[in-house]
Every structure is written in C-alpha cells, then in structure tokens.
Amino acid sequence: MKYLVRAFVLGIVGYAVGVGLTMAIRGGGPTDEVAVVIGYIFALMGWLGGIGGIEAFGRQWVGKSVEVSTARGWRRYFQFSVDHKVIGIQYGVTLLSVLLIGGIAAMIMRVELASPGVGIVDLDDFNKIVSMHGILMVAVAVAGIIGAFGNYIIPIQIGAQDMAFPRLNAIGFWLVPPVAIALLMSPLLGAFNAGWTSYAPLSVTNESGQILFNMAIVTFGMSSILGGINIITTVITMRAPGMTWGRLPIFTWAGLATSVLAFAVTQFFAAAVILITMDRVAGTSFFQPDVGSALLYEHIFWFYSHPAVYIMVLPGFGVILEIVTTFSRKPLFAYKAVVASLFAIVGLSVVVWAHHMFTSGMANFLHGPFMIITEAISIPTGVIFLGILGTLWQGRLWFRTPLVIAFGWLFNFTIGGITGIFLADVATDIHLHDTYFVVAHFHYTIVGGSIFALIAAVFYWFPKITGRMYNEKAGSIFGVWLTVFFNLTFIPLFWAGMNGMNRRIGDYPDAFEGANKFASVSALILGASFLLFVGNLLYSALWGPKVGPNPWNARTLEWLIPSPPPEHNFTSQPVVIGSPYAYGVKGSVHAYFPDANEGDDPGDGSAQNQETVLA
C-alpha cells in the first residue's frame, strides 16, 4: 500500500506543479484547459514514479541498480510487480471493475429510456452518460482479454518464464488506473458529451471534460502499444524449444494477431484527440467549425476504431477456439486456415474504415471500394466459424460453464456478424446508420463477441489461476441467464432502429415505447446476473474446492504446471514435441520436462505425458 499512497501523493503534487507552472508562465485560472493538460502530464509522471518507476527505472538513470517489487501475497497486486501473472490479475480485476461501473451507467440509461420523455436524467446528462458508458466499455473490450489473459496465459502457453520486457509490462498496466481516474473525474470539468467517438467539431467546442477524455485516450493508447510490443516480442523470441509456429496454441496466435494490430493503429486515435486538444488549447484549426475538416477527424478516428473492433474480438476468437477444442476433445479443425484467417483479418481490417462513413458526405467514388473490402472480411471470419463448428462436429462435448458461455458467444456473434452485412451495404446502411439497429449490432459484436469471451475465459482459467474450482451449478446458471437476457435486451432494439429510432437520445417518440420498455426490463434482469457472477468468483476464490494442475484434462502448457503456477512458471524447462491439439491420437504428447525430478512433479498432467514419452 505504501507505493500506492506514494503514487497518489506524487500524482496530486505533480498535478499541482503542472497547473502552478502554467499559471505562473501564462496567467489564467487553474481550470483553463492548458493548465489541465500540463497538470495531467505532470500528474501522470508523478503517478508512474510513485508506484515504482523511481526504483524500476529512475535508479538506473543515476547509475544505481534497478529494484522491482518482490512482495508476496496480496500486497504485490498493489505494487510495481514485474511478474506477468500478477500483472494479468491486476488487469483482470481492474477491468472487471470498470465493466461494472460501465454497467451501472448502462442501467441508468435503460431506466431513463424505459419510457419517453425526460425522467431521471436530463437530455444533456444522458449524452454524457452514453459517452462515459461507451468509452469505459470500449476500454474493457480492448484490453480485457489481452490484458488479463494475454499477460497471464501467453507466456506460459509458449513455455516462457515471463514476458520479454517485464518492466514495460508493469508500466503498461499502471497507465490504466490514470485512464479510469481521468474519465471518472471529468464530471468536475463538465464531463464530455460528444460520444466515445468524439466527433469534431462538437468535441472542439464542448465542455472542458473533453480534455480529460483526450488525455485518457492518449494514456490508454500508450498502454496498448506497450502491451502490443511486449506480446509480439515475447511470442517471437521466447518460445520454448520445439514450440514451432505450427504448434503454437491458438490463443497465443490470436494474442499475437491482436498485438500486431494494436501496435500498428492505436496511435491514430491518440493523434486524433491530440489534434482536438491543440485546437482547444493551442489555437490551431484542424477541426474548427469554420475552417477545419470534420471529415478528416472521422477518417483518422476510424482508421483506429475500425481495427479496434478486431482488437476487441480477435482475442475472443482465440478464447472460444481454445475452449471448444478442450471441451469437445477433438483437434482444432482446420488449424492452419484459422491462423491464416486471423492474419487476413488483421490485414483487411486496416482498409475498411470508411464503411462507418457512408452517410458522412465523403466523396461518392469511395463508397464502392469500401463496401467491397468490408464484405471481403466476412470470408476469413467465416473460416473462424468453420473452425469452431468443425471442432464441435461429432465431438465428445462436455458442457461445463466455459462451453455454455462459448455457446452463447457463438449464437450472439453469428447475429452480430450477419447484421454487420446490413451495415456494410451502402443502400441499407443509409437508413440504418446511427440508429438503434447499429446499437444492437455493436452490442452483439462487442458484448456478444468480446465480453462473452472474456467471461468464458474467466471461468476456463479460474482453476488454473486460483488453484480452486468455481461453483459449476452457479456458473452454468449464470451462463444461460446472461445469454437469454442479453438477447432479450437487444433483439427489440434492432426493430426500434429499423422503425425510426435514432441513437444517443434520452427521449424518443411514443411509438417506440413498447420495444424500449421490454429492453429496459430485460437489461435490469441482465444486470442482476452479475451478482451471481461476482459472488461465485469471490466465494470460490476463497473457499472453492482445491484442484489439481489440469481439471479439464487440456493439453496446452499452462495445464502441465501446478495451479496456481509457481513464481517462475516452470521449475524445469519444457520441451515441445507435438501439436497441443492432438486429441484422440494415441500416444501423442504436446510437451514434456526432460530434466524434471520426482520432487518437481506437479501431478497428473505432465507425469502422464512424461511416462508416455519415456515408454
């Protein structure tokens, strides 16, 4: 806790110094936007130094040796730990909390929308709540799976002891709390009402809370980029002997594809909001109403934000494929085609951005090409589905919570994908764009595709991470509850959108009351399901029955070491000698530990495999 307190103190001191300096140099008040920007930059440096940057980096700059947290027990979660497992849990807990806060905002909106007219929040506040909900949830979807499980699981799956750059990894995580703090403090400066998309020129002329939004985006972008470089380098350079590309587990492949994408495009969102910030504080006019170009903003924004939807969903593909193979006990169907498709999606996703701009007034000749490339993405996405369906085909399906939620995912993401075609088609998108049809569509893809996978991943790897089993009955009831009420919430909204209800409105014509009431009631029941989820996790983490290394009898490396894994993951070097998915092949082995002695032997998984190899 000492470091966390120091981080807050140095953060506040930094803020004061930044604001003070600005006022001393140029005059003005403490809430002037320039002062807030400079204050934020100093605060961020104070925070990072305070949490442990001073010891982990600063000491090196003055010729002393580096120190990082060596705490054990619960304390390490509040410190600058460089252990990828600790960082994974830090991401997981932080982002699940953000998911709950964003969920509360969603509940407030649904209550407001239960009937037409202005109820519990006025129209402008509604816009601010939509914007807050949107950006918090986007952050969860972008970093949830890759931050928590990318960090925790990928190094173990490839047989490494840690990430390639452990200190950068820690910095990457500790950049996240300032994002949440800046966003949640923004109401002090009037909050931001331009949506998570922050289209200019509204975002150039609205209240000062927008500045904190901008700073949060830049900070979050740095975190994504650092995380991306780290995973790319780790997967390329730190694989165990024998871990060839053809033997790489699919979740690792998906994490790698995601990281390539995040590394390549994240800076564009940051660039867009930095230009907005300059328009606001430095007198530039990139997007000023009279002289700037609103279309330019949209192009830069979507150049990041379309790929971002794949940053959200590719790790989801990885999780679901991993779960389906494990619980179907069959090799991953068409593994090579699936891997190729992941990267085809990465490539195509950076050249489709303007499908969000079919009604923006951009040049007419652009519509055709962007429609073609967008439809082309449905081909590799279809191959991912083929991989899932082919693996299920005649499998020996064992319905545990992860698979139950994976089934919910499959149903939802199919709807999300199909409705995407309606939006990729210029003729239909002209009507549907910016309506509730779009709202329903992107909830089916983001919640259905990314958040469902995140939740499935939580259940799948829970026994590995905690060493205890969650409650199966509560887990699968939650899975069904979540899926049913998610669908009941969003299905009626497709209808509302097609029939004339636009989005980002706190009030609507009476004609849409029926659909909205239905959605609101369903949403509240959906929200309540999270009590069961969180309750199950907390209870089971403390009192659940202990499990061995491999409760699912899965094959990737993380299941061959004890649960929870020891500090350096492997007590002896694993050697990979076969595919991780050779289910049903007699005598097949993914990896073994050539110099493990009896004492190191963790239990069923690896021992069994060793015997097979030695026999």
Add this chain to the structure above:
Amino acid sequence: MRRSWIPVVILWVAYTVLIVVATAQFTWFPKEWAREAAVVDEAMLLLQYLAAPIMSLVMAVMTWSVIGWRTEGGAHREDGAPVRTNKIVVTTWLIVTSALAIYVVINPGFVGLAEIRGEPSSDYVINLQGQQFSWEVTYPNGATALDELVIPVDARVRYDIISIDVLHSFWVPAFRIKIDALPGITTTAFATAEEEGTFEDDVNLRIQCAELCGAGHANMAMPIRVVSEAEWIEYVEALATDG
C-alpha cells in the same frame, strides 16, 4: 461412426424454413412514403432471407451438439475422432462464402447504391441548414421556414444540406434516406415522396437529426407534410410574401 449429418441437415432445413416463414409473416419496416424507401426495404429483406440459412446452420450444429454429442463423465472421458481438417469441406466453405460475399456486393450492394445515389436529376431543390438544435428550410423561391418542411408529392426533390455549427445528420425515416450536415460543405440527398400525408399520420414523416450534436440532439426534429404539387406551389408563394 455415427451419421450425424442427417439430423444436422434436417435441423438446418427446418430452422431455415422457420426463419423464412417468420420473416415473410412479419412487417419489418415502417410505411414507405418514398420511392427510395422501397429500394432500401427490398435490399433489407433480401439480406434477411440470405441470412436465414447461415443463422440456421450455426443453430443446427449448436442444437445437435446439445442433443447428440453431449457426454458426461468428467475430465478423463474418451477423445473424439482426431480429424484435423478436411480439404473438401474447407474448399467448399471458402467457395460458398466467397460467392455469397460477391453476390451481396453486387446485389443489393451496387444495385442499391446506383438506385439511391445514382441519379442526380431533380425537379426541385430545397436547402436545409442544420443548427443547434433546429433545421431551417429554404425553398426554391427563397422563402424560409423553421417549423415544418412541406414538399410536393411525386416530384423528385434534391436536398442541399449544410450546417452552421457542429455535425448534424438529415434523416427522414419514412424515406430511408440520410446524409450528414457538415459545416462549410454542402451535401445532397434525393427523395421522391409518393403519397400525401403528415407527421400526425406517421412519426417517421420527420427530419430527425441523427448525428450527436449536443444537448438538444434528441429533439432536433422537424415535421414533414407531403401535399399535392399545386398546393405546395401555393404554400411556398404565400410563405414568401408573408415572410
């Protein structure tokens, strides 16, 4: 080897028929007040029918997974058949999905695009200016109005749209057309109303701002009244002399 494909195919066909029948029974769209609306609705309906077999395939495999392929018996149950891939299946899948993608690009993709955005001719031009939080209409003779938009039936009207502050979007749900209003750049949309009527007959006969523009965005709407051409000319002239 169990012949799973028989029940799966039966389920697939059954679901497809069910979805197609349900799609045909249900009224999906609000009333079409303009020629363009019919084009959009037709495209939507076509996509809905194309979606039926795709959704059904996934649902069929999911259903049979639960009914036919479920096992119990804990972590150490037997493995499935070690099928790694199947060239014929993968190739067929690729060909079918590519063909579908190409088909939707052509129809309704390019066909719809041509019909909606293709023909730049018009009988009248009406100017619309978006501002926080209202629309201002300027008719061909220079008359302006802030309370309603009156248009002639059976005439193709070009809307020239501009904003004086932030982004707005000109959306008429009854016509299924939409185009953003940008500061400093004029954008255009075309619509041919086919029936006389008013906002009181159908809420979708309104211009609704569809781009978040600030506090008053939700209520930035303007009623539309479609009248006969003669009536419209009279109305516009009266408006010019009054104003």
